[in-house]
Every structure is written in structure tokens, then in C-alpha cells.
Amino acid sequence: GEDVEQSLFLSVREGDSSVINCTYTDSSSTYLYWYKQEPGAGLQLLTYIFSNMDMKQDQRLTVLLNKKDKHLSLRIADTQTGDSAIYFCAESNNYGQNFVFGPGTRLSVLP
Amino acid sequence: DAGVTQSPTHLIKTRGQHVTLRCSPISGHKSVSWYQQVLGQGPQFIFQYYEKEERGRGNFPDRFSARQFPNYSSELNVNALLLGDSALYLCASSSLAGYVDTQYFGPGTRLTVL
Numbered sequence: 001g002e003d004v005e006q007s008l009f010l011s012v013r014e015g016d017s018s019v020i021n022c023t024y025t026d027s028s029s030t031y032l033y034w035y036k037q038e039p040g041a042g043l044q045l046l047t048y049i050f051s052n053m054d055m056k057q058d059q060r061l062t063v064l065l066n067k068k069d070k071h072l073s074l075r076i077a078d079t080q081t082g083d084s085a086i087y088f089c090a091e092s093n094n095y096g097q098n099f100v101f102g103p104g105t106r107l108s109v110l111p
Numbered sequence: 112d113a114g115v116t117q118s119p120t121h122l123i124k125t126r127g128q129h130v131t132l133r134c135s136p137i138s139g140h141k142s143v144s145w146y147q148q149v150l151g152q153g154p155q156f157i158f159q160y161y162e163k164e165e166r167g168r169g170n171f172p173d174r175f176s177a178r179q180f181p182n183y184s185s186e187l188n189v190n191a192l193l194l195g196d197s198a199l200y201l202c203a204s205s206s207l208a209g210y211v212d213t214q215y216f217g218p219g220t221r222l223t224v225l
Contacts, residue, residue: 042216101153
């Protein structure tokens, strides 16, 4: 079955860049997503990328996709303390069926 | 505009009981999906409903069921509760307009089974 893997923890200093990595197994994945979850809250969609794209940039966020290696990364530039949260990678096929989430990466931003 | 709302916020039940969780999607969204998030893990897909019909089902036992109403709100029902059903239950709505399914999540219902 489909599987999404992420490293569980990442710690960075305020102002540095953060890079959160994700690998997935389903080669039929059409869309890949990054979600943010703050303590006690639901999930907030940060960005998504279509599988025929290599890169997507949105303000401080840059998503890189290596489809050959099934590797997705999220880079957060100038990381702030407000970026501390759990970041989930997710994949789906067309129309969002079979939505599969990774276990989440807990990002800690140190002052 | 109101986001996705879920009720109740918290719930405590005992083993063997039944529970009903409710979700109201964003106005104009016709699709509702349910997820179970066990502490320390990512959300796991339970059901997706679109236009009152089940479109997808995850790997959950028949004790889990759901339905969607004409106003697109949804209920998730869990029978014969087990301790392992303790989790945050998340509802997400989407318009399914176009190909990408940008799901918007509610704050969740925290279910504790004693």
C-alpha cells in the first residue's frame, strides 16, 4: 500500500532556513501537499504541488519534488518562532481520493 | 466566512458505547472527509463523501460508518468503542472543483475512550 515517510524532529535557529523532507511510495500520486498543525489545532494547508512540476515557490516556502526518487521537500526561509509546529506531507491521486499523510515532522525554532 | 466546524470539541466515552461526531463544511463545499489522528501520528483517512454518496473508504472496521446530509453536513458514527479508538477525529471539506483537492480541516473532536 501507499506509504509516506518523514523524519520526526527538526530543530533550527530563528532566521535560519528549515528543510523538511518526505518520501513516498505511490508512483500514481498526482498531488503532494504540505500541511501545518499547531498545538490543539486542525491542519492548515500550506501549499501543494502537481506531480509534473519540479518546484513551487510561495513567499517564504519552496517545495521541491524529485519524482524519480519520490522525494519531496519543504524549505522555509527565514524561519520564525511562529513556524514551530508539526508539518505533514501528504499525497493523493486525482480528485483527492486515497489521501495519505506522513507521520509529521515536529519543527522547533530556537531563539 | 465560517470555516469547517465540528462538534463536540471533546468527548469522553466508555468501552462498548457508541459515539456520533458532527461536521459542517465550508459553505459551498460538497465534499466531506473524515480522518482519525492518533496521538503522535499523522491523520488516517476514514471516509470521503461527495454529494451524499460515499466516494472513498479507508482501512477501518465496519464499526465506523458515516453519512452526509442534503445540506452537506456529515456525521461519523463509531459503534462498540474500543480503547484504541481514542484519537482526534478531523473533518475536512473541499469543493472538488477542478482536479486538486485542497482540503480545509476543522479543529477536530478529541475522543477519549475509558
